[in-house]
Amino acid sequence: MTDPTRVPVVIGVGDLRSGRAGSPADPREPLDLIHEATASALTDTGVDRDALVSRIDTIRAIKTASWSYDDLPGLLGERLGARAVHTSTTPIGGHWPAALLDRIAHDIAHGTSGVALLVGGEAQASVTNAFKQGTDPASLGWTTAPGGPPAFDPDDLGSPAMQRAGMIAPTRVYPLFENRLSHELGHTREQSIDWSAELYAAFSEIAGNNPAAWNPTLRTADDIRTAGPGNRMVTDPYPLLCNAMPFVDQAAAVVVTSLATARELGVADDHLLYVWGGAGATETPDVLARAELGRSAALADALRRTLEATDLRPADFDIVDAYSCFPVVPKLLVEHLGLPRDTVPSVTGGHSFFGGPLNSYTLHSIVAVAQRLRRDGELALVHGNGGYLTYQHVVVLGCAPHTEGYVGDPEPVQLPATAPETALDYTGDVEIVTATAEYGRDGNPSVGFLVGTTPDGRRVSGHTDAEGAAILSAGADLIGTVVHVTDNGGQLTVARIDTTSSEEHPQ
Numbered sequence: 001m002t003d004p005t006r007v008p009v010v011i012g013v014g015d016l017r018s019g020r021a022g023s024p025a026d027p028r029e030p031l032d033l034i035h036e037a038t039a040s041a042l043t044d045t046g047v048d049r050d051a052l053v054s055r056i057d058t059i060r061a062i063k064t065a066s067w068s069y070d071d072l073p074g075l076l077g078e079r080l081g082a083r084a085v086h087t088s089t090t091p092i093g094g095h096w097p098a099a100l101l102d103r104i105a106h107d108i109a110h111g112t113s114g115v116a117l118l119v120g121g122e123a124q125a126s127v128t129n130a131f132k133q134g135t136d137p138a139s140l141g142w143t144t145a146p147g148g149p150p151a152f153d154p155d156d157l158g159s160p161a162m163q164r165a166g167m168i169a170p171t172r173v174y175p176l177f178e179n180r181l182s183h184e185l186g187h188t189r190e191q192s193i194d195w196s197a198e199l200y201a202a203f204s205e206i207a208g209n210n211p212a213a214w215n216p217t218l219r220t221a222d223d224i225r226t227a228g229p230g231n232r233m234v235t236d237p238y239p240l241l242c243n244a245m246p247f248v249d250q251a252a253a254v255v256v257t258s259l260a261t262a263r264e265l266g267v268a269d270d271h272l273l274y275v276w277g278g279a280g281a282t283e284t285p286d287v288l289a290r291a292e293l294g295r296s297a298a299l300a301d302a303l304r305r306t307l308e309a310t311d312l313r314p315a316d317f318d319i320v321d322a323y324s325c326f327p328v329v330p331k332l333l334v335e336h337l338g339l340p341r342d343t344v345p346s347v348t349g350g351h352s353f354f355g356g357p358l359n360s361y362t363l364h365s366i367v368a369v370a371q372r373l374r375r376d377g378e379l380a381l382v383h384g385n386g387g388y389l390t391y392q393h394v395v396v397l398g399c400a401p402h403t404e405g406y407v408g409d410p411e412p413v414q415l416p417a418t419a420p421e422t423a424l425d426y427t428g429d430v431e432i433v434t435a436t437a438e439y440g441r442d443g444n445p446s447v448g449f450l451v452g453t454t455p456d457g458r459r460v461s462g463h464t465d466a467e468g469a470a471i472l473s474a475g476a477d478l479i480g481t482v483v484h485v486t487d488n489g490g491q492l493t494v495a496r497i498d499t500t501s502s503e504e505h506p507q
Contacts, residue, residue, distance in 0.1 A: 002405040004259040008105035010273040010397065011047075011262050012255035013367040014040025017355070019125060019249055021215035027126035027135075029142040030064045031072065033251035034121040035079050041117075041253040047265045055115040055261070056082040058107070060100045061089045062120030065358040066127045067142065075143065076119060086113060090359065093386030094323055097362035098278060099393040101382075102410040104256050105275035109406035114261060120360030121251025125214075128247055158388070159286035161422065164490035166463030167449055171243060172438060173287055173388045174326035175235045175475070176449060180294035180434035181328055181335075182237075182476035189476045193237045196327035197225035199344065200242060200352060203324065207349025212364060214248040214355030233439040236475045244325040244356035252363040254370075259401070273370050277408015278382075278395030279305035284417040287388050288461050291418035293434050293451065298392040299385075300336050301413055306381075306394050309407045314338055318377035321365045323385035324350040333383055345383075347372045359386075366397075373399055423458035427486045429497070430460050437473035445469035450492060452485065460485060462492035471496060 014037045019025030042049050059073035059082065069075060073087035086107075090096040100118055107113035130137045138144050157168040167173050182192040201221040207213040224241045227233040231240050257265075262272055281298035283290055290297070307313065314320075314337040322330035322345040330345045339345075348354050348368040351361060362384035369380045380397045393412065430452030440446035448469035451461045462485075464472065471494055472478065486493040 002401065004263070006109045006111065007259040007401050007405045008108040008256055008275040009259050009262050010254055010256050010275060010370055011267045011271065012041040012045035013253070013370045014038070014044050015212045015250065015252035015364050015367045016040065017212045017214055017248065017250045021217070024125055024129055025249065027130050027137060027140055028123060028249060029126070029137065030067050030121045030123045030251065031069065031075055031143055033123060033249060034076060034119050034253065037121060037251040038076065038080065038117060038119055038253040041255050045255055045267055046271060047267055052115065052265060053080055053082050056080070056084055056117060058086040058104065058113045058116035059084040060104060060116065060118050062096050062100070062360045062363060063090045063092055064120070064122060065092065066122045066124040067137070069143065092359055093391050094325065094359055094361055095280065095384035095386035095391040095393040096359055097366060098382055098384035098395045099280050099410060099412070101254065101256070101275060101366060102278045102280070102393065102395045102408050105277060105406050106408060106410045108256065108258050115255070115257045118254040118256065118363065119252070120363045122357040122360060123249045124358070125247045125249045159288070161286055161288045161461070165288065165449065165461040166447065166490060167287065167461070170325065170388065171235050172436070172449055174328055175238055175436040176434045176451065177293055177389060178237065178326065178328040179436055179476040179479060181331060183479040184294040187476060189237055189474065192476050193225050195331065195341065196237070196242050197221040199327060199330060200224045200350060202344040203346050203350030204353045206346055207353035210349045210354055210368065212250060213349050213353060214245060214250060215353050219353070232441070232443065235438045236436050236473050238326060241352055242327055244351035246356045246358055248355035248357050250355050250357045250360070250364065252360060252367050254363065254366055271374065273373055274398045274401040275406065276310050276396040276398055276402045277406050278302070278393060279309065279409050280391070280393035280412035281415055282391050282412045283389070283415050285387055285390050286417065288451065288459065289417035289419045291420070296332050296336070296389045296392060297415050298389070299332060301415065302392045302394050303336055305409065306396060309409065310396050310402060312379070312396070317379050317381045319347055319369055319372055319380035320345040321347055321369050321380065322383045323362060325356060325385070329385050329389070369397060373397060419459055420453070421458045423454050423460050425487050425489065426454060426460050428454060428484070429482050430454055430485050431482050432479050435472040435478055436475055437469040445473040448472035448494065450485070450494065452483070460487060462487050462490040464492045464494050468492060468494040
């Protein structure tokens with residue numbers, strides 16, 4: 001029988017929103033929101049608060065992007081009266097909640113942690129509204145020592161190659177993955193949009209029943225697929241309602257301990273959720289150094305290792321909750337698991353409707369999954385994604401323990417760069433690997449983005465003017481065709497090849 005002192009369990013969860021879309025509340029800094037969510041999670045355990053807080057020895061925080069804290073765990077511990085000896089704050093990345101839950105479970109299973117808090121939160125709505133009104137949040141009493149406005153790191157935009165190509169924002173990069181995936185699945189551009197719309201309409205319905213959701217207004221598939229006022233096309237094939245909503249005020253917290261400690265504290269057996277473990281993998285942060293742009297090698301690796309360690313099959317999960325900053329991410333999870341394409345991989349509500357609190361979304365997923373498992377279900381898979389499909393981590397939660405206790409591996413596997421040689425300042429024909437177009441506020445394509453392959457197998461990438469964007473706006477329908485390009489420092493001139501003409505290239 002597995003030693004109960006080495007079996008990690010979630011005993012308390014809590015999350016919240018302050019205000020909602022279209023109805024902001026008075027500005028509140030992230031630390032205040034996180035403290036409130038933590039208090040909710042402690043209450044959720046059903047045990048004496050003081051007895052529980054006195055045993056907290058670990059506080060792990062997800063990095064807050066909307067306000068800077070030099071020592072968020074220390075500030076929270078001081079408010080709680082907890083004397084944690086193990087504290088940390090993550091770097092940027094939406095995979096961290098799943099990865100840290102896995103790490104905390106590992107530490108409990110190995111006896112190096114007793115009671116742990118996993119916390120995160122954002123107040124980007126408050127920050128944005130305050131600055132719009134000419135108010136510095138620091139003047140409202142927000143923590144500045146240590147803390148203050150967040151710093152910006154240009155390296156977070158992307159590699160030098162990506163910056164040269166203009167592929168420096170999630171809204172530009174994720175559609176490239178989407179269109180390549182659609183091509184590989186044999187989907188047209190319209191079929192891609194239809195799948196996204198149906199999937200996100202289901203997410204919207206889920207968000208409408210989540211009390212912590214930022215935008216619980218129900219959106220239909222037609223609402224989502226139809227670009228127009230209030231839902232402009234951002235980057236093909238994603239209108240605004242398919243994009244993450246980071247301007248939210250939300251926070252979440254999770255309490256984890258061992259089965260033995262939970263029983264000692266008096267946590268009810270039907271309240272416990274067992275952390276079986278998971279796995280993570282990392283690809284090169286340089287998207288253009290990856291061979292595959294329609295799949296995620298890191299996600300495939302993390303899923304394979306998790307399923308092998310837990311001895312589970314995809315069909316064994318009652319609940320699958322995907323990261324969903326853009327539709328391609330939950331689609332990839334469904335595809336890599338081999339699930340039916342009408343699967344709705346969320347009990348949280350998705351970034352567009354539940355809200356996208358930057359690095360902390362998957363922490364809210366853990367809360368939603370825990371609450372759902374207590375009501376209905378046996379096993380759940382929670383997925384976190386960071387960067388540009390760069391960092392992947394999945395973790396399994398169950399209503400009963402694994403026969404061997406914790407079986408995860410919190411250390412991510414680093415996958416090598418696999419792309420072909422790069423061709424810089426190339427002129428000639430390329431076969432389009434993937435492409436997309438960003439739209440202006442006037443509703444017309446303004447900038448195009450292309451990744452292509454030369455006849456000798458080298459890779460070309462860059463951005464276009466509006467004329468090129470109009471060509472590349474065909475998205476998935478254009479992939480696999482050949483165009484003529486001229487690359488000048490990453491600025492591409494793109495021309496269709498007239499296959500009816502005797503001339504090789506247009507003049």
